[in-house]
Amino acid sequence: MKSAVVRVLVIGAFVAAPFVQTNGYWLHVLCVALIGVILALGLQLLVGMAGLLSLGQAAFYGIGAYVSAVLTLRFGTPFLIAFVLAGIAAALSSLLLVPIVRLQGSSLAVATLGFNIIIYLVLLNEDWATGGSFGLMNVPAPRIFGYVFASDRSMYFLCLLVAVIVYLAMERLVNSRFGRALKAISQDEDAARACGISIDLYKSKCFLVAAFAAGIAGSLYAHQARYLNPNDFTFNKSIEILIMVVVGGLGSLPGAVIGALIVVVMPEYLRSSGELRLILFGVLVVALVGFRRGGIAGLAPVLGQRLAQTRWSRWPKISARGGPQ
Amino acid sequence: MSVEQFIQGVIGGLAIGCIYSLIALGITMIIRATEILHFAQGEIMMIGAMAGLSALWMVDLPFVIVLVIGMIGGGVAAVIIELSVYRTLRSLRVPLINIVVSTLGVSLILQNVARVIWGSEPLRYANLFAKRGVEIGGFAISPQLIWIVVLGFSMMALLQLFFRYTRLGIAMQAAAQDPEAAQLMGVNVKRTTTYTFLVAGVMAGAAGVLLGSLFFASFNMGFLIGIKAFVAATIGGLGSLTGAMLGGIAFGLIETFSGVLISTAYKDAVGMVLLIAILLLAPAGIFAGRRI
Numbered sequence: 180m181k182s183a184v185v186r187v188l189v190i191g192a193f194v195a196a197p198f199v200q201t202n203g204y205w206l207h208v209l210c211v212a213l214i215g216v217i218l219a220l221g222l223q224l225l226v227g228m229a230g231l232l233s234l235g236q237a238a239f240y241g242i243g244a245y246v247s248a249v250l251t252l253r254f255g256t257p258f259l260i261a262f263v264l265a266g267i268a269a270a271l272s273s274l275l276l277v278p279i280v281r282l283q284g285s286s287l288a289v290a291t292l293g294f295n296i297i298i299y300l301v302l303l304n305e306d307w308a309t310g311g312s313f314g315l316m317n318v319p320a321p322r323i324f325g326y327v328f329a330s331d332r333s334m335y336f337l338c339l340l341v342a343v344i345v346y347l348a349m350e351r352l353v354n355s356r357f358g359r360a361l362k363a364i365s366q367d368e369d370a371a372r373a374c375g376i377s378i379d380l381y382k383s384k385c386f387l388v389a390a391f392a393a394g395i396a397g398s399l400y401a402h403q404a405r406y407l408n409p410n411d412f413t414f415n416k417s418i419e420i421l422i423m424v425v426v427g428g429l430g431s432l433p434g435a436v437i438g439a440l441i442v443v444v445m446p447e448y449l450r451s452s453g454e455l456r457l458i459l460f461g462v463l464v465v466a467l468v469g470f471r472r473g474g475i476a477g478l479a480p481v482l483g484q485r486l487a488q489t490r491w492s493r494w495p496k497i498s499a500r501g502g503p504q
Numbered sequence: 505m506s507v508e509q510f511i512q513g514v515i516g517g518l519a520i521g522c523i524y525s526l527i528a529l530g531i532t533m534i535i536r537a538t539e540i541l542h543f544a545q546g547e548i549m550m551i552g553a554m555a556g557l558s559a560l561w562m563v564d565l566p567f568v569i570v571l572v573i574g575m576i577g578g579g580v581a582a583v584i585i586e587l588s589v590y591r592t593l594r595s596l597r598v599p600l601i602n603i604v605v606s607t608l609g610v611s612l613i614l615q616n617v618a619r620v621i622w623g624s625e626p627l628r629y630a631n632l633f634a635k636r637g638v639e640i641g642g643f644a645i646s647p648q649l650i651w652i653v654v655l656g657f658s659m660m661a662l663l664q665l666f667f668r669y670t671r672l673g674i675a676m677q678a679a680a681q682d683p684e685a686a687q688l689m690g691v692n693v694k695r696t697t698t699y700t701f702l703v704a705g706v707m708a709g710a711a712g713v714l715l716g717s718l719f720f721a722s723f724n725m726g727f728l729i730g731i732k733a734f735v736a737a738t739i740g741g742l743g744s745l746t747g748a749m750l751g752g753i754a755f756g757l758i759e760t761f762s763g764v765l766i767s768t769a770y771k772d773a774v775g776m777v778l779l780i781a782i783l784l785l786a787p788a789g790i791f792a793g794r795r796i
Contacts (some may be wrong), residue, residue, distance in 0.1 A: 232601065285541050289738040290679050290783050291730065293776035306770040399589040414731065418543075418608055457616040464609030468602035469593055 206331035213338035215439035221392030227430035230365035235291030238298035241412030243397025269394025314408035522656025526711035527733035530704030547614035548732020548795040552578035552709025553716035578709020586701035757780020
């Protein structure tokens with residue numbers, strides 16, 4: 180039940196955050212961080228669980244954001260419906276990539292990157308729908324059953340709620356038959372296939388789920404920032420999401436959360452160091468990926484193990500838990 | 505499209521294609537030797553461009569010397585990064601994807617270090633070439649483009665000779681194909697990996713000077729070009745040097761002609777659609793099969 184305590188504490192910290200930090204700018208940063216959490220959780224499924232390197236998550240993020248914004252702006256669609264449709268639209272567009280999931284490692288990465296560039300150019304050039312490089316302005320604040328999420332704090336709680344739901348959903352998914360099949364695939368594709376796991380189908384489903392998560396994250400972003408520009412959805416954003424996942428710890432859901440917080444909050448925090456800001460951030464990224472067993476999340480079990488070993492060192496060492504590494 | 509436009513398109517496409525090829529060659533070499541997707545290759549190119557430019561500011565130098573200085577700059581930068589970052593990460597035995605993400609961190613560091621040193625304004629190379637077009641078969645062609653094509657091709661030819669006839673080149677190929685067997689045959693694989701980064705950096709540095717002299721040099725010139733070179737290398741089939749070379753040139757020509765024929769707005773998209781189509785039809789790239 181230790182994990183339940185940790186959970187309550189973490190949720191409590193997130194709930195308390197906007198009361199401790201009431202500055203509007205920081206609330207905005209925290210919202211972006213929570214949206215980052217949703218994006219990172221989606222990519223964690225792809226990269227961390229299924230071993231599929233995708234560099235195109237920002238494309239689905241952008242599709243979700245624009246679908247949601249255009250639906251509410253031009254057609255007056257209620258937020259909740261636009262939110263769900265944003266996820267569905269992103270997931271459907273990921274079907275375009277399904278033929279590509281057969282590709283191995285680096286080819287897949289470059290193909291998804293190419294997809295990202297195509298979507299960016301569509302967002303930039305089809306200005307009759309997207310506003311082009313001027314962007315889409317005055318995206319309405321979310322409105323659910325008459326309640327308008329106009330204040331920074333209410334928006335923060337909406338993002339938090341969605342992030343928590345996505346986290347729990349991912350957790351269920353990872354611990355289900357689906358998750359076990361993914362683990363099998365990432366360990367040994369041939370053996371998994373021999374066990375009757377349809378590899379392409381599972382990989383495609385991963386793309387679908389990750390794209391859905393990115394789509395709803397995009398919808399939140401559209402209604403939180405209230406202004407969309409194609410430049411928010413370049414492959415730089417995709418790379419940022421990948422950094423979140425790897426810095427936080429490959430294959431770990433809490434890692435995705437920590438990674439997203441670091442990648443969004445750190446550069447803001449370092450703002451006082453002026454020109455050195457991004458250099459420091461780059462050094463941080465290089466240093467953090469050096470942790471074995473992946474990122475920050477890899478640290479906690481290592482520390483825990485050390486403690487365990489010192490306390491019960493007279494017991495024979497029990498062989499390591501079953502796991503991918 | 506008139507004949508003149510066509511010929512200018514071919515020369516322009518070949519010139520930019522040579523630049524992509526030089527970077528794509530480095531990317532492919534690094535993938536073959538270490539499986540790392542080296543996203544900082546564009547930044548190494550930028551360092552080469554800046555090194556050449558800085559030398560040019562100090563003394564008035566002929567273009568070939570500037571090119572050599574750019575190559576040295578790119579090579580030194582690549583080796584420093586390999587020794588300080590990638591080798592450390594490899595010895596820590598982190599998962600490959602962590603190293604790939606570290607190359608993104610390195611690219612961020614290089615960009616911003618360059619911004620601190622050289623500023624954020626685009627910098628122009630002095631005019632190194634005659635302004636007047638060269639007449640070839642009645643068409644005026646910029647001498648700069650011809651120089652870029654000639655220098656680019658001769659560098660790629662030298663690289664091929666290096667890999668085919670020198671001891672080090674053959675050892676590097678052996679280490680890339682089967683590190684264990686190569687190690688058993690007395691190849692120091694750790695060292696050949698560093699040499700791989702050196703040669704890749706030298707190629708990228710040359711590309712930087714060529715590209716800088718064509719347009720301008722700036723701290724962020726590398727990233728997009730690096731990404732495009734990745735696409736070029738993938739079109740050629742990641743893993744084959746000839747493929748990377750041809751992929752780069754093909755990508756340069758496709759980009760140039762789709763800008764003229766289809767639309768400038770979707771110039772970059774044409775290459776990407778083609779990339780995805782090629783990966784679907786021939787997942788190993790169009791020049792697969794020939795492992796040189």
